[in-house]
Amino acid sequence: MTNRLPRFRAACMIAASLCLPFGSGCAADADDAARAAQAAARAAEAAADAASAGTDAAPAPSAPADPALRASLVGRWAMDEDEREELDSDLELRADGRYEFRLRFAGAERRQHGRWRLLGREAVALAPESSDALALATGRAYTAEELRQAAAAGSLEQAVALGLVPAGPWLMQQPATAGEPVSITLSDPLVGVAAPGAAVAIEFADGRTVEASRVAGNEFELRPDPARAPPRRIGVRFARDRDYRWLALSGPLRRYYALLFDACEAGHCGSPPVLLITRQRGERALNAGFGLYRRR
Missing domain, CATH: 2.40.128.360 (Lipocalin)
Incomplete structure (x- = not known):
């Protein structure tokens, strides 16, 4: 897929x-x-x-x-x-x-x-x-209509691949696999505002901290080895911050994380x-x- x-x-x-x-x-x-x-x-x-x-x-x-x-x-x-x-x-x-x-x-x-x-x-x-200032989206349940679309496509994964249902809720629950990038978005939850100068990182249980690369706008990705250790927390350092702001993670490393931030609190209100x-x-x-x- x-x-x-x-x-x-x-x-x-x-x-x-x-x-x-x-x-x-x-x-x-x-x-x-x-x-x-x-x-x-x-x-x-x-x-x-x-x-x-x-x-x-x-x-x-x-x-x-x-x-x-x-x-x-x-x-x-x-x-x-x-x-x-x-x-x-x-x-x-x-x-x-x-x-x-x-x-x-x-x-x-x-x-x-x-x-x-x-x-x-x-x-x-x-x-x-x-x-x-910062929150981690965990996804939502698919609606009855979306589940009907998935059944018609053969599976939820296929429905996501075909664009019949939103990908986010599915990817948020999928464990990451070796060789695949972990996607992260950082945005105001309503208007998709990017945060210039922000850095995003994931800290793992073995002590490693892996900083994500900005792909474009509010999109980041990293390629850690998910088999080495589970993630402990995910963090953002805005341009005016000295340290990361951390949010706890549980379970295995996922394929997608959506971080929601308050643009005013982060210093992006004009x-x-x-x-x-x-x-x-x-x-x-x-x-x-x-x-x-x-x-x-």
């Missing part, structure tokens, strides 16, 4: 605004893109002013720009079911000015906490304070993330261009 590197869905989705400035080319139309770019510019200017003054970019909860609008946004928002596909995400905006973001994707869960504020009446600016306030289907929604959070 051809060793196909799995391609997880890498589209500009709503929760991507937690890692990238809104208006980065993902907006649904030109008007939204213009509004989003203006909001992001205001957020960046406010953050720069706050940094030069030695203060936090988020305002005190006691002085909201529009109390009625702010109060109407407090609560839990979840990604529209029509937009979810392989991911599940929700955002809680709290009355005290705090927020919590949760993302579940390919068997991994990532959380982010921080403060939020209004930008006029058009957008919500988020100021991340802590985040799960400006504070924002969510555009809009209306869809007669109700308020938070829009980052390619998907929506709706009230839950």
Whole structure:
């Protein structure tokens, strides 16, 4: 079977605004893109002013720009079911000015906490304070339809080879064999953002640490001898890090690992993330261009 590197869905989705400035080319139309770019510019200017003054970019909860609008946004928002596909995400905006973001994707869960504020009446600016910077995807179960495709093809392996079902969940469970490369992807789980200058490595039980070679963009590979010793942990060293950030591994060396990282926490955000306030289907929604959070 051809060793196909799995391609997880890498589209500009709503929760991507937690890692990238809104208006980065993902907006649904030109008007939204213009509004989003203006909001992001205001957020960046406010953050720069706050940094030069030695203060936090988020305002005190006691002085909201529009109390009625702010109060109407407090609560839990979840990604529209029509937009979810392989991911599940929700955002809680709290009355005290705090927020919590949760993302579940390919068997991994990532959380982010921080403060939020209004930008006029058009957008919500988020100021991340802590985040799960790195997570290891473990795959997902194939759907009934995908399993029917596999049965028609003769086997799940054949269905993967023919491109009838996603390769990732299958490859994540397959032990590596001698002579075959171990593929690793490092990306933001929603938009596939690469991390310039990052290094990826696997440490083995016999003490060896093997650094992967970057193939292209966010794709890496290494060719260790899987028979020598099982893997102990996998790690990433971002450009601004002195040491690796490690995640534990169990079982034999696998053919594919997907590492999910938070671009903001890793230092790849150009400006504070924002969510555009809009209306869809007669109700308020938070829009980052390619998907929506709706009230839950």
